[in-house]
Amino acid sequence: MSRTKTRFAFVCQSCGFRSPKWLGRCPGCEEWNTFAEESERVISGGSSARPAVPYPEIEDLSLSRIDSGIGELNRVLGGGIVPGSIILLGGEPGIGKSTLVLQAAEELSRQGLQVLYLAGEESAQQIKIRGDRLGLAGKHLFLASETCLERFLEEAQKIRPNLLVIDSIQTVYTESLDSIAGSISQVRECAARLLRFAKGERVPAFLVGHITKDGALAGPKALEHIVDTVLYFEGERHQNHKIVRAVKNRFGPANELGIFEMTGQGLKEVDSPSQLFLTERAPQAPGSAVVGAIEGSRPMLVEVQALVSQSNYITARRESNGFDRNRLSLLLAMLERRAGLHLLGTDVYVNVAGGLALSEPAVDLAVVAAVVSSFRNQPLSAKTVLFGEVGLAGEIRAVSLAVTRIREALAMGFKSVVLPANNLPLAEGVPKVELVGMSSVLDFMEWAG
Ligand SMILES: Nc1ncnc2c1ncn2[C@@H]1O[C@H](COP(=O)(O)OP(=O)(O)OP(=O)(O)O)[C@@H](O)[C@H]1O
Ligand SMILES: [Mg+2]
Ligand SMILES: [Zn+2]
Structure with missing residues (x-):
């Protein structure tokens, strides 16, 4: 009925x-x-009730993850593709979404697994041109130029693939709605149906979604709660390396990062993020500090830059790239009050090099260091890494995983680490690196001279 x-x-x-x-x-x-x-x-109407299942009989699908063949992609997924899961892959136009899913499709195909790829954005011929450049054999890869979801799922019933790719979710439509493809109702309804199909057939699916920087045209945003995993390309389109972040993951840790480099042959995995983020650094420049950060499960050294200059505006400007702007204002107010740094009439710009967005509190100390260094026009010692949370009283608070951060600094050839004094007891005994424990920003001001 x-x-x-x-x-x-x-x-x-x-x-x-x-x-x-x-x-x-x-x-x-x-x-x-x-x-x-x-x-x-x-x-x-039409569907019948599904019986409840005894808990011990529920299968743990995360035990049978599919290896995507791409280490950095496996990493952000929490160890591979979980059968029956829906993964949203979002990003700005041209950032590399289709490239990444095509490469994963090829890797599955090489394992003898079948992939059904809905090509709604480009013609099959266009995809073939890209595929040739990427060196795709595509033995078990099927392209469908069908944008009607019902007919695409019929095809999927026939082929019974091991992976579905929908490129993009904004180009498919379901016949049950009259609204146009790409409208928020269509995007949601199609995603919900794909989810049911995926769970029922235990076939995982990648949904590619366009998203603009300011989140306008936010179809994909509205899908975040429906899907199992949300991956976003972060940073600038024109930079060579590409960062993929797991914003949400029902099958693994959120916030995990995958880092790639875009080459003529497609996306290549980056083995050492620290090396990548420090390559273009000008170590002798005032306003440059290196933070020992943890992104996802991985330590990485990243350059934080600050520029403090006399303001020509009635209200001084505070701009930030890759670091929370409110947090920056707060740190600046703290420096004004607790350390007597006269920042009221100055513009302050902060930039995290490499297009990375750093959100953990451990980054505070490096931001403070970069601002102080630029304000005094005095470079920090080039071989120093910093980390630590800074409180409103100017106190420097302990952070997690201090030893991991220190080891990364050591591995990258740094000579000293400035860290919260309260992290010292745990960190001592790490060889060959000078540890400078600090308990307040005043300690830092004095140390930096
Ligand atoms: N020959 C090439 N060598 C290196 N990079 C290339 C080459 N051709 C294309 N690219 C890069 O690949 C990117 C395109 O990636 P891709 O098509 O996967 O992006 P997308 O996110 O799917 O974009 P769209 O939103 O248009 O579908 C381009 O931005 C370009 O920088
Ligand atoms: Mg594309
Ligand atoms: Zn609204």
């Missing part, structure tokens, strides 16, 4: 908020002019 009825609603194209009438401003996300009318035919 199934019934069909048609409903009309206005839907915010940014966050999916629904309203029976048009609204100028969305109550959900507070964006202006995001409402569009979408009609949908709702087909209900």
Whole structure:
């Protein structure tokens, strides 16, 4: 038994908020002019109840992960592709989404696994041109130029692939809705159906989604809660290396990073992130500090830059790339009050080199160091790594994984590490590196001279 009825609603194209009438401003996300009318035919009924399953009989699918053949991709996925899982891969146009999924598809194909690839963005011929450049054999790779979800899933029923790729989720549509492909209702409904299909058939699926920097055209954002894993390409499109971050993962740690380099033959894994993030560093420049950061499960040394200059604006500017701007304002206010640094009439710019976004508190001390160094126009010692959380009283607080950070500094040839005094007891005994424990920013000001 199934019934069909048609409903009309206005839907915010940014966050999916629904309203029976048009609204100028969305109550959900507070964006202006995001409402569009979408009609949908709702087909209900037809399915029968599924019996509940005794807990011990539930299969642990994460035990049978599929090796994607790409180490950095396995890493962000938490160890490989979990059968039946839905993975959203988002990023700006041209950043490398199709390249990454094609390379993974090829690796599966080499293992004799079948991949069904929905090519909604490009023609099969265009994909072939890229595939030739990437050196794809594609023995078990099937391309479908079908953007109707129902027909694509029929094809999937026939081929019974080991992996589905939907490139992109904004180009598919389900016949059960009248709204156009790419509208938020379509994107959501298609994702929900793919999810049911994936779970039912135990076939994993990559959903490729476009996302712009400011999150406008935020179809993929609205999918985050539906899918199992969310991977985003981070950073700038024009830089050569590409960073993929697991923003959410039901089958592994969130925040894990995969780092690649874009080459003529496609994405290559980067073995040493620290080396990558320090290559273009100008060690003698004032305002440059190296932080011993932990991103995901991995330590990496990253350059933090600051530029402090006399302000020509009525309100001084505080800009930040890769470090939270509110956190920066807070640290600057702290420096003003606790360390007597006169920053009120100055513009302060902070930049994390390499397009990485650093969010752990351990980065604070390096930001403070870079700002102080630029303010005094005095470079920090080039062979020093810093880490530590800085509190509002100017106190330097202990952080996790100190020894891991120190070992990375050592491995990269650094001579000294500035760290929270409270981390010292655990860290002592690490050979060949000078450890400088500090308990307040005043200690740092004095040490930096
Ligand atoms: N011959 C080449 N050598 C090196 N890099 C290349 C070459 N051809 C293309 N690229 C890079 O690959 C990128 C395209 O990647 P890809 O098509 O995978 O991105 P995408 O995220 O799928 O983009 P879209 O949003 O357009 O689908 C381009 O930005 C370009 O920098
Ligand atoms: Mg693409
Ligand atoms: Zn909204």
